[in-house]
Amino acid sequence: ACGDSPNANKDNANSKGADFLAIGMPNGTVTESNNPFLGTAAASSLGYRWVMYEPLGMWNNVKPADPAKPWLASDIKWSPDYKTLDVTIRDNATWSDGQKLTAEDVVYTFNLIKEKEALNIFALPIDQVTQDGSKVKVTFKSSQFTSWHKIISQIPIVPKHIWEKIADPATDPIKQPIGSGPYTLKSFSQQGIVLERRESGYWQDKPAIKELRYTSYADNNAQTTALATGASEWSFVFIPDYQQVFVSKDPQNNKVWAPGVLGIHGLYINTTRKPFDDPKLRQAMNMVINRADIFNQAEAGYFHPELKSVTGLPDGAGDAYITEAYKGKTFSVDVAGAKKLLQEAGYKLDGTTLKDKSGKAVTIKLSDPAPWSDYQTSLEIIKTNLADIGIAATVEKPNQNVWDQNVQTGDFDAVLRWTNGGSTPFDIYQTVMDGDLKKPIGTPAQQGNFGRFDSPEATAALKAYANATDDAARTTALATLQKVFVEQAPMLPVGADNVGGAYSTKNWIGWPTDADPYAPMQPTQSGALDVIMHLKPAAS
């Protein structure tokens, strides 16, 4: 009777999930928008844009230094100065409406970004896009060494024949997405999206999973509960005490993998405020922060992988970039050392109170919005750590809007915040130290350097690193950056960002692991497509 009901074949909604993979994100409700260029679209926030639209290549955040895996482009070549990109488009890809995918579509996509500033979310300085048969050449106004991965792996290629008819691609919700990926949109509701496998025309072997069911949960709690009950099989969410809350519910299958990437979290110090303009003081503070506590208590032992290297670069992803001088140098809590350092620098520990050179007690306000409970917990830990060297810290919890504004205008003592992430350490160091991003106190600094760190040396090194044409020059610049970062401690790094996820092997296996980190583990990254392509039914 209900044959034409969209739910007619959903009797198995709660039955064994042999055919589908349930992916969840704690994003609140979503509305139907599949515009792959817009971060706010459901397709982006849940990540399913990457199974409908594909990038030129696959870049693995976990191994950022590795070259991209060819995807829509069968060949990717950068000029040594990273100003010219040559790609060859594979000739067996088709759009889900059956049309062939050609280099023209790639040219269209790059031109679209170039012309529509609103869609140019990476602010790419595209100069020219030219086509020669299946080859496309894109030239840039400046070196793209630090952002090549975005161009290759984070720009979805869209079909020209559809998109050129769209009046305003920037504000169109693209309700009927046509892409080159292995899945097409089957149904949409504010809670969940179902994608089904393209049974023909995909340029590779089709994936094993017939249906992808994306669900947007209201918040972390709901998402975690869904993971624990098995309603959700894959997600990226902060789970406090994931062992008890998630893994223990099905220790055989419930797993978490959270590799670090080149993007970190740390305590930005306002270097314009006395006495924190003194690098020695910052260094001393850096020495007492108990990163292990933060990792275990605040980040549940997995979420922000513990930073070990004093350069602030995470293990794994950062290994390739740690320069000679700091290889093997790791953080350790050293209260005595810090005290000694302070004493030498003219500070006095008066009982439990640290007095600065002018005899004033050193106090510091740590601030982060209340809802970020892991940050809050971290701050509580930092607070007790700082007390060890006599610094009286208080934790403030302004609301997010106020906090944002304070951070940007430099109205803070210290905040825990993230850095940009990328394929090189450049983004991390730039966010913290770039003198070009520095704004006077009171003027919003939107891109970075919130602590108003002033180091011409670092600024120059950042420029040199981004524009270098050979690895030697890059290494030199990087060494300078790391030296400044370690010695001046403009920001006290506490943890790495991760591209991990919680997943279940009950129905599907083949997930990336430490042993085989072939792709990032986060369902919203473009690498998710790679993961899905790897998944196989669990033999039960």
Add this chain to the structure above:
Amino acid sequence: MTIPTSSIEQVIPGQGSMAQPEATKKAKKQRFRFVSNRKAATGLIILGIYVLFAIIGPWVAPYDPSARSNDLLQPPSGDHWLGTTHLGQDVFSQLLEGTRSVIFVGFFAGTVATVLSVLIGVTAGYLGGKTDEGLSALSNVFLVIPALPLIIIITSTLENAEDWLIAMVIGLTSWSWNARVLRAQTLSLRRRDFVDAARATGEKTWRVIMFELMPNLTAVIASGFVGTVIFAVLSEITLAFIGVASADTWNWGTILFWAQGQQALAREAWWWFIPAGLAIALLGTALSLINFGIDEFVSPRLRSVGKTKIKTASGNTVRMRIGFTPVLSQGATPVATPVIRKETVQ
């Protein structure tokens, strides 16, 4: 939103029940009758305990509520009566410390809202005319705007959401219902003779309002106050729970916020989540009881009849109810001439 539990018409003390001349000795007792109301007394006692803890809580708390320890997420024990949080903080101390903020915000917001509602409601009701129209329109606008979302928005504009600021916001946005009730009440009082009598005696307008009307509005004002306190407490806790208002002070909402953020229940740390909620519920109950007390004080009809079940002479138990007066004993045989009375001297 507080739902009025008594209708507006009958909130004037000294009316209705007392319309008949009563014994003079009873007069003094009158003053204490409110307290002798069982509901009110229970409510007041519980509230008193809360207020006491609000004052001494931070001093008697066994631990610094923010202090971390190594007992992470421990269930209740002799050391930690209500267990610890994921950072090893003592939940019981947090609860004690949090009482102050809750009570403070509740009472401060209640005061602000009450003052506003009295100013606006009584003025509108007494002066009437254009003033009334303007002020009524104002309170209607505030009545229409949903308070909680508004409070959330305003609170999120605040630099640092300290307790008194939050209380201020709650107070400023939640006076309208009381103002409306007070206006209606004032209107009905204004028609009563003693107001005209005071005017005819030559009293100035402000004196009429302050000394003739206001004392008669005490019960209404008090119940409005208590209602706003309930609302303010719940709002503050809600704000803290969803992480909007977030000063550094502890309140029960903050405890719940942390507990929920750390998924206390999923981690079976019930001691972290349950007590704060119960504390709220108990405080709310106490305040509601006080309000019932006021209602009953003001409208004697609501007072529960001392004893509602009585025994008749034949041993049956009957319930007192309207329409069927209980008969305790019937003279079995008609008494033709009543000669001897059971009672002679009293």
Add this chain to the structure above:
Amino acid sequence: MKYFLQRLAFYLFTAWAAITLNFFIPRMVPGDPVQALITKYQGQLSSDSIQSLYILFGLDDDKSLWQEYLDYWNQLLHGDLGLSFTFFPTPVSEVISKSLPWTLMLVGITTIISFFLGTGLGVLAGWRRGSWADGLLPVTTFLSSVPYFWLGIIAIYLLTGPDSFFPSSGGFDNGLVPAFDQYFIPSAIRHSLLPALTILISSVSGWILSMRNMMVTVSSEDYITVAHAKGLSDRRVATSYAARNALLPNVSGFALSLGFIVGGTLLVEIVFSYPGIGFQLFQALGASDYPLMQGIFLIITISVLVANLLADVAYLLLDPRTRKEG
């Protein structure tokens, strides 16, 4: 007529004032939607995209607040609520139309049930004063003092689980599409049970208490005694005389609470991840999404006003004394 005009003027004035407030208050919030978005993604979104987002949201050209206000009215009068930022480029009207039915179904029906149930129990408690019904009162007082969200969370913890009948979140089973069919409807009902129960438990007592008090008050009116004196059956006196009159003051309370359906359920929707409008508002707040906030506030304001209007009409119908003639 003057009365009618006054009423109309009142509704218009209130609407204007509320809409104006709705316009200005969100703009007092420091920070802006782009920044809020960046912050929301905590590093997942590169700060390179800031400029493109400003352009995308149309926030790149500086307009005076006043100009924006005029534009807003202009848009509004054309029935255009703008595009939501959080769900860019979804129009606000679409966001609202997707979520409003959920709220209306869940909270609307619950409020109505709560009203009728509470009123019914209140009638009993008021009429049978001193009987078992009095035992309801302390329990309901306590339950009404329990914060919704706390109750909801405990309910989720205790009653939901992998094998439980009650789902822990959402408005329907994942994988279903809203449609009126035998798959979706039962699922939606199942998902609404716990939140509905939570609302019911904490809201019903208000009705019980106010109805009980009204019953008690009305019960001592002379006409009740007359009704007894007339020898009418107890049930007839209780319903047609006492309850019928006691109901009147509750009607406006009911209308008011109907109006607050949309605004008052934020937390239930948050706790149960219910895809309704309160949750939407909460999201909009976090994202400085003015257009969405304004849209939702507009809906709330309109619904409160409509509810008030209904209350006026209902009162007119129920109380012959207000039906003045001649």
Add this chain to the structure above:
Amino acid sequence: MSQPVLEIKNLNVGYGLGDQAVRAVRDVDLTLHRGEVLGLAGESGSGKSTLAYGMTRLLPPPGVITGGQVIYHPEQGEPYDVLGLTDRELRGFRWAETAIVFQGAMNSLNPVHKISTQLTDVLRAHRPEMSEAARNARAREMLKLVGIAADRMDAYPHQLSGGMRQRVMIGMALILQPQVVIMDEPTTALDVVMQRQILSQLIELRERLGFSVVFITHDLSLLVEFSNRIAIMYGGRIVEEAPAAAIYKDALHPYSKGLLGSFPALRGPRRELTGIPGSPPDLKGMPAGCSFHPRCPKAFEPCPDKIPVLTPSGGDRSVACWLHE
């Protein structure tokens, strides 16, 4: 005339229980005869209403009937005690045998129902066999009887004037042709012109229909004019009972005398008004002995100690006063 229709025997009615208890009606014996108008007078708080409600068991909580009997003599059949009826029987008894008209007609009529509804629901309860049409016809007939146009059937109480409402109440009281109509200050809210109209009408109806009336007011001049017999209450007791004319001409009890000397006469010579000194007694601290003695100009030795009982003193009258013992 001398056939009793309602006999109140040793009735005690109080408010509350235990030490809060108030005895508002004390040991009252009173007989209502068929077809007579019995007036009940006494100042405010003397227990008139309590007596009226008590004998019909309509007293709201905390009222209790602590003892006594109310014997009703139906037209046919054996007399029975109203206080001993079950709830069901009592419902059947009410209005069919005794109807009550209260002081405020506005408050006696349910404001939200049409008067037709309120008239007919008596019939629906007591004469379920009657058809809808018959009920309406009867209601219309009653309205006509009390002088209200039948087209006001569909009016709501607030659309009628005070006098009309009171007439509706009287019509409603008579709709089942009861034997006894109790009227508790039925006209105090009306002005004199209306009061007279209604009372004259009532008396006329009584003559036609032959029911008995218990008429309560504290306006003695009104009572004297309209009733056959008057009972005077003070402090919950009946202190004097006599034919109206007898009381007017020569009240025996000092309190009755005082009452009669309290109202100015409209006609005739301007007589000296004496009034009653002091204030009414407090039911909780009732003076020992005769409760009137503190105010009594003629109080003497036995008064403060012993309670006088109502004793016949010849000529169909009785008085409770040591002076007349």
Add this chain to the structure above:
Amino acid sequence: MTSIPDAKAPAGEVVLEAIGLTKHFPVRRKLRDLFSNRKDAVHAVDDVDLVLRRGKVVALVGESGSGKSTIARLLAQLYPRTGGDIRLHGETTKVKGGAAFRRYCSQVQMIFQDPFASLNPTHTIRYHLTRSLKIHDNAGTTDQDLEQALTELLERVQLTPPERYLDKFPHELSGGQRQRVAIARALGARPEALLADEPVSMLDVSIRLGVLNLLRDLRDRLNLAILYITHDIASARYFADDTMVMYAGRMVEGGDSETVTQSPAHPYTKLLIESAPDPDRLAGLSEADGKDAGNGEPPSLIHPPAGCRFHPRCPVAMERCRTELPVPLLIGDAPGHWAACWLYDRDEVAP
């Protein structure tokens, strides 16, 4: 056709005088009135003349809603008047508030119908009286003076010993005692005129007399001018020197009390007197009551009948009564006895 002259012998100095006093209360307009440009009003008081003299009591009787209280409130300046004039000692006064109002109050005081409502339940007797003394500067300068004044006041209204009452709350007093307090409060201003609006109607029969006697006593001792408003015409006879009868907002008859009550002229007054309960009727002392004339309702004050307002109920209404407003006409049986009724127009009677 003679209009009423100031026929009264100048028994006492005129304290307060109302001339052509009129009060209309505007009525809220309804939907259907939108298209008619009518402005409705309750004609509560129309064209009323009244004179209060020192040492005299003027009674104002009339049925409920005839505008008696409105007159009292107008005279107390509690309502602004629509038309006419109020003269205090011959001077036109119109005060709304402030010092002028207080000055006026100190000479004209009002007592309300309901002693249960006119005293503020939250204040003690002492407060009520102190306020009244203080406002009009009669409290003296020291506490002793005040105490003295309070004692005097209470003694004057026969609440003795005063200490027993001073610190009580109104609800602790009986109705008669409360009304005495209300009177004492009015006296605290040392007024020359007292407006007593049904001061005893809410009191018990046995207590009424005491309060009325008290008022009479005050009239004699303090030489007060008293307006005694009542609907009990018998008490007017007993207590007042002059009696005025009101019907539907207009004065219909006036004269000295004995004459008005014993030989009423206006049909309405007759109806009123006939209707008053009269124990003698039973004894057959009065004439048999005829079919009562006044069957019918009091008229609407929003659209009062044209001509004589009583004509729809009047058993002897003439054609003229329906159209022409009767003017006060002297009856002639006693000095100053007049009635606004065409029956007494000589032109009418003559033919």
